[in-house]
Amino acid sequence: MLGSNVSLVCGAVAVLLARAGAPRRWRTPLVLISLVGFILLCRPEPSVLRAGVMGSVGLLALTSGRRRASLPALGAAVIGLLCLDPWLARSYGFALSTLATLGLVLWARPWGLALARHLPPRLHLLAMATAIPLSAQLICAPVIVLLQGHITTHAVLANLLAAPLVAPTTVLGVLAACLAPLWVPLSTAVAWLAALPAWMIARIARVGAELPYGTIDWWDGHAGAWLLTAVTALALLTGRWWWHQARRRPWWAGALVAAGAAWLWPSSALSGWPPPGWVVVGCDVGQGDAFVVATAPARALVVDTGPDPPAVSRCLRDLGVRDVDLLVLSHFHADHVGGLTGVLGQVRVGTAYVSPVAEPADVAERTLARLADEGVPVHVAGAGDRVQVGGAAVEVVAPGPRPVVGGSAANNGSLVLDVVVDGTRVLLTGDLEPEGMRPVREWVRGRDYDVLKVAHHGSAAQDERLIHGATAEVALIGVGADNTFGHPAPSLLSLLQSTGAVVLRTDLHGDIAVARDDDGRLVVHRRDGG
DSSP: OHHHHHHHHHHHHHHHHHHTTOOHHHHHHHHHHHHHHHHHHHOOOHHHHHHHHHHHHHHHHHHHOOHHHHHHHHHHHHHHHHHHOGGGGGOHHHHHHHHHHHHIIIIIHHHHHHHHTTSOGGGHHHHHHHHHHHHHHHHHHHHHHHHHSEEESSHHHHHHHHHHHHHHHHHHHHHHHHHTTTOHHHHHHHHHHHHHHHHHHHHHHHHHHHSTTOEEEOOOHHHHHHHHHHHHHHHHHHHHHHHHHHHHOHHHHHHHHHHHHHHHSOOHHHHTOSOTTEEEEEOOOSSSOOEEEEEETTEEEEEOOOSOHHHHHHHHHHHTOOEEEEEEEOOOOHHHHTTHHHHHTTSEEEEEEEOSOOOSHHHHHHHHHHHHHTTOOEEEOOTTOEEEETTEEEEEEEOOSSOOOSSOHHHHTOOEEEEEETTEEEEEOTTOOHHHHHHHHHHHTTOOOSEEEOGGGGOSOOOHHHHHHHOOSEEEEOOOTTOTTOOSOHHHHHHHHHHTOEEEEHHHHSSEEEEEOTTSOEEEEETTOO
């Protein structure tokens, strides 16, 4: 988005200079000066600098139509940015910006001209407007699959509808910022003018996200990304042949399309997931924790993200969650925060609660930086914090102001949550060890819990009095199959059995859920069909 804003601002300045009769030799330097001013206005952060470079290359590609100039410019831009910041090589945002710009350079203009040949003259502009998001979406799809585990079907249409609104939003917004130091009432009026198209863009995004069949499930991870790359390359190379065959044999083409649709869009009713009336779900993310509490239709509280971004992204997508009003990161171990990009890439996150114990320091720093980059407000939580998240009342039980002595500082610094939602009381205990459990067992005394999220993936280091005191009907364990830690420990399973709790484990059952049936009874579900 920043890259397109850069192109719009530079393009608007270029048009104004041309209309004002500025000499050609001065136009490029003046446009570059306006680009520097725009970057300073947005603050010269790494993402803004990257967008400035890529947006300039994209503008060059669209205006000149000469790949001989655009491709070397893109190559020089990528090399220059990597020399300035080698860590960009590990950034998904940098990869997407580069690929989107490459798509514009290679395909936007020729595809726009090809589409225009099949449209009346008055719709030629629509052909180019369609080719731009189509080329960017096609080349970025493998990286998006790597992040989210699915293919978006509405992106091109949404971008096409939003495209006419981006220019007035951007230009009026920049104009309002420039006028603010000179005359605040006028800048306020211009800002309100920019707010209308901005609101319409947001509505297009919201409606598009809620349309049925907005995504196609795909294989997660690197294998899925490489497979989609191969399929895309094959389609580009053989597309004309397939089109010719479809015209010769329309019945066969229709049958193939119907079969593909049936395979790519399986009915959620047939899969039986998610269960109706689900309250809390434990996502199968391997050796880690990721738990989701339903707070409203398509909205949830998410506690931890597991270690694998595609796995947690897939879980949220299957649950139909589109907004996470509160994301709680119980502590900063990688098996609880490593999947953060999968959440941020899948849903909108309102606020994040994090542990006051920032250990390990490097993981905590990266996690907080990632949240800051996405503009997610962060609150360092502690015992006594309360928040209402939709239909869920959330209270932080631990950690308290005094650090726990003994054990792992990070584990015993886990945020412990008492959540009441839909008449169901849930205790989520992070990775607490016995030293950290002692204050919590005083809290649970006299409280009757329906669901207990067992601490530390079911390790043997538990507090028996805490587990007996919770009196939970259901115990959920987030644990990876064939883990090398011996989780869950036989002693822990025996302890839970003695309390009469129903035990669900992600290593055996996949995604696990607790729901309320029509009569208000607590019902457990397993993704494996149990």
